[in-house]
Amino acid sequence: MEEKINTDSKEHAVEILQQLNEYRKTGRHCDFMIKAGSEELSVHKNIVSASSDYFKAMLSHENVETKSGVVEIKEFDEVCVKKCVDFIYTGDAYVAKEKRETLMGVAHMMQLQRLCDSIAIFLEDDLDPTSFFQTKKIANRYNCKQLEEKCNQFALQRFIEIAQSDEFMDLDEKFISFLMESKAKEEGKCKMLLAWTKHDIDERKECFLSLVMKFQLTKMTLSYRRFLVENEPLILESGKSLQSLTLSILDSTGNAKSKDFNFTKNKQLVVFDETSQRMHSHDVDDKTWTPMQTIDQAIIQNLYSAVVMESYIYVICTNGSFHRLEYAESNAKWEQMTNTNLQNARAVALDGFVYGIEYENASNIMERYDPSNNRWTRLTNKSFILVCESLVAANGKVFCIAGYNQQCRATNQVEIYDPVTSTWSMDNRSLNEARYRASATATEEGIYVMGGYDVNGRSTLTTVEFRSSVTETWMMLKPMKNARAQFNSCVIDGKVFVIGGNKNPANIEEYDPETKEWKIIETIQGKSITPLATVAISIWH
Numbered sequence: 001m002e003e004k005i006n007t008d009s010k011e012h013a014v015e016i017l018q019q020l021n022e023y024r025k026t027g028r029h030c031d032f033m034i035k036a037g038s039e040e041l042s043v044h045k046n047i048v049s050a051s052s053d054y055f056k057a058m059l060s061h062e063n064v065e066t067k068s069g070v071v072e073i074k075e076f077d078e079v080c081v082k083k084c085v086d087f088i089y090t091g092d093a094y095v096a097k098e099k100r101e102t103l104m105g106v107a108h109m110m111q112l113q114r115l116c117d118s119i120a121i122f123l124e125d126d127l128d129p130t131s132f133f134q135t136k137k138i139a140n141r142y143n144c145k146q147l148e149e150k151c152n153q154f155a156l157q158r159f160i161e162i163a164q165s166d167e168f169m170d171l172d173e174k175f176i177s178f179l180m181e182s183k184a185k186e187e188g189k190c191k192m193l194l195a196w197t198k199h200d201i202d203e204r205k206e207c208f209l210s211l212v213m214k215f216q217l218t219k220m221t222l223s224y225r226r227f228l229v230e231n232e233p234l235i236l237e238s239g240k241s242l243q244s245l246t247l248s249i250l251d252s253t254g255n256a257k258s259k260d261f262n263f264t265k266n267k268q269l270v271v272f273d274e275t276s277q278r279m280h281s282h283d284v285d286d287k288t289w290t291p292m293q294t295i296d297q298a299i300i301q302n303l304y305s306a307v308v309m310e311s312y313i314y315v316i317c318t319n320g321s322f323h324r325l326e327y328a329e330s331n332a333k334w335e336q337m338t339n340t341n342l343q344n345a346r347a348v349a350l351d352g353f354v355y356g357i358e359y360e361n362a363s364n365i366m367e368r369y370d371p372s373n374n375r376w377t378r379l380t381n382k383s384f385i386l387v388c389e390s391l392v393a394a395n396g397k398v399f400c401i402a403g404y405n406q407q408c409r410a411t412n413q414v415e416i417y418d419p420v421t422s423t424w425s426m427d428n429r430s431l432n433e434a435r436y437r438a439s440a441t442a443t444e445e446g447i448y449v450m451g452g453y454d455v456n457g458r459s460t461l462t463t464v465e466f467r468s469s470v471t472e473t474w475m476m477l478k479p480m481k482n483a484r485a486q487f488n489s490c491v492i493d494g495k496v497f498v499i500g501g502n503k504n505p506a507n508i509e510e511y512d513p514e515t516k517e518w519k520i521i522e523t524i525q526g527k528s529i530t531p532l533a534t535v536a537i538s539i540w541h
Contacts, residue, residue: 021089037078053111129161163192169199217248306533309349350393390440410434441489451484490536
């Protein structure tokens with residue numbers, strides 16, 4: 001029986017590599033040459049192939065390079081090409097600040113992953129306001145996710161210093177929007193946002209107006225807010241921005257607020273009734289129905305889903321046509337907005353935007369509607385192609401829940417879209433039960449998912465699951481009174497209401513989180529409601 005002799009294998013490998021490097025320097029046993037500018041670098045095919053997938057692929061078959069024994073690298077700096085070859089033979093790398101991006105480019109081209117990772121770590125450790133923009137550019141160009149995240153966090157923490165640079169003016173709208181999440185003072189962020197906007201005012205004005213509405217205005221100094229109201233043309237051109245700033249000034253000076261008047265806000269359910277071709281609101285407290293505005297025949301016959309945002313109800317039709325109504329105005333007319341490319345779409349509202357996905361079609365597409373410019377924009381694709389997912393907005397993100405896959409089986413997975421970073425991620429915890437054509441809604445405490453069809457589509461479910469915003473885990477709650485699928489749900493005063501569904505089109509159920517009980521509160525009479533279009537609105541009295 002053989003016994004292992006203890007040797008220093010790592011030291012042996014180092015010595016071999018050192019000897020090969022000495023051979024390279026003198027040209028001994030070299031059988032290939034790399035040309036870059038004036039540099040002619042003799043190398044060993046086996047060594048560069050073993051270290052670099054780029055050379056491995058090049059030297060694995062007959063081509064111009066293998067026939068001539070020479071490869072010429074024209075697009076990159078000769079100094080950085082030499083440093084990459086040095087790394088192959090020594091495992092060491094050195095770089096001047098002005099050469100960092102080029103060195104990463106050569107390492108990436110040669111597919112020297114270990115060197116790329118080492119450069120990223122080096123850049124991460126050396127990150128400061130001076131190097132930030134170059135480092136961010138490298139991270140984005142070469143898809144260094146960890147370095148990108150480090151840059152993002154650094155930018156949030158050191159926003160004011162970053163914003164002092166001339167390169168700040170060239171940042172895109174998406175990253176500027178992300179930077180507004182910084183903990184820096186609201187006044188400082190607003191000043192920098194104004195400077196960035198005025199650098200290209202025609203292209204950036206709409207972005208400014210949407211972002212300034214998200215500031216915590218009362219945290220700005222009173223004198224600065226007054227200056228904006230009196231002197232800033234961008235504010236004066238926007239009625240909503242001017243109103244918000246003026247109200248914040250009144251609040252700060254102790255003047256009368258709307259709560260001092262005898263107004264109350266009453267939330268009601270709204271259904272779309274094809275029989276009467278109008279909307280009807282339902283007061284869940286006094287159990288009364290009130291007719292609302294009529295609906296154009298072309299809309300009601302093709303109506304698919306609806307969403308409420310600010311003072312408008314938006315509806316999406318099966319063909320992608322998109323309309324809105326200012327619901328508190330009794331004489332308001334339906335406006336046709338820009339159509340979406342989505343067919344049979346579900347939608348949610350979040351932070352002043354409408355997000356939509358295709359519901360009936362196998363798809364991984366999401367689009368976002370911006371009312372400030374009446375435009376739909378296609379966002380980053382979801383990771384999974386699914387049908388009949390539940391869609392809900394919670395905690396500043398959009399959740400796509402369950403649905404059935406291309407194998408026609410229901411799933412229990414949850415995918416989350418973060419509008420700040422424009423990225424998708426998987427929820428760490430999946431639903432307890434696979435389902436599709438379920439309904440989802442959210443309170444401040446968490447997300448509710450109810451009903452739908454089971455994993456094989458054979459049974460309609462009564463089961464209910466809840467995802468706590470604190471623990472981010474899913475738990476089973478008491479089931480609904482009735483099985484439901486293809487239905488909608490809303491929240492009013494912290495209670496969850498489910499309406500209709502293919503098994504129970506005529507009743508409304510209420511769930512009270514305090515008592516943890518479901519009860520049927522209403523039976524709908526004489527109406528043929530659109531199942532996915534029920535919404536909750538606020539009516540002032």
